[in-house]
Amino acid sequence: MASEIERKFLVPAVPSSVELGSGSRLRQGYLAIDGPVEVRVRRSGDASVLTVKTGSGLSRTELDRELTEAEADELWPSTEGRRVEKVRFRLPLPTGDILELDVYEGALDGLVTAEVEFADADAAAAFDAPDWCVRELTGDAAWSNALLAVQGRPS
């Protein structure tokens, strides 16, 4: 079980100098959102994963289990009305960190966010984000994928 320490940013525009490379299309559907606990199915190509997230804020705990396609197909209808679609690009930064750039589609079309995961809280605090990561969203539940899926983009 992994402990996640990450920071998240709003990206109003990706500079054309940023090389995106090829992304992977992800669909996430939420089976349950219950206080600090989220249970989701993430599908990418023919790979699907069940994830339980607990805790809140900068540091969360995450449990992952692979699903067969048949299992994912059977669970998927229970996520109706609580889904996000996005293309994820992985950008290596000069700092050595990996920035995950999520370009949303469907109902969230136009939204772009960036996430960086860190080994510990010190590394997270020391991180100097690219200047196109304009607004920090870390710990703001309204910008979590779970609430974006349910409520849409915050106004």
Place this chain on the structure above:
Amino acid sequence: MASEIERKFLVPAVPSSVELGSGSRLRQGYLAIDGPVEVRVRRSGDASVLTVKTGSGLSRTELDRELTEAEADELWPSTEGRRVEKVRFRLPLPTGDILELDVYEGALDGLVTAEVEFADADAAAAFDAPDWCVRELTGDAAWSNALLAVQGRPS
């Protein structure tokens, strides 16, 4: 992924003629209860399982994944205030069915329920319960383990 077709009964008293044998002590804690979706951790001895249940009524779908003890330990605090403890006895019936008798402990001390799982809806409908299975609880959400864990025994 298993489809569950089962019937459930309230057992005010277990006749002394019923041989219980040895039961297994189960602790169930609910990570999330969100409409028809329940996500729980069940612990028995040193074996722990994560279960996602979807759907409602007579027939539900259930996904199980084993957890390591470390994973179960890490998830368990997120079930606080939403737990049941019981001893489960498996009784073979003359019909060939297996009756699972759950004798609750802790806050639900005194409650005893019986569940029988069937291969299909016809077998479920044809089942003739022992006369000490006094009141049918099938499909009554208030008697589900999830709501028993949260709300206690219905009055």
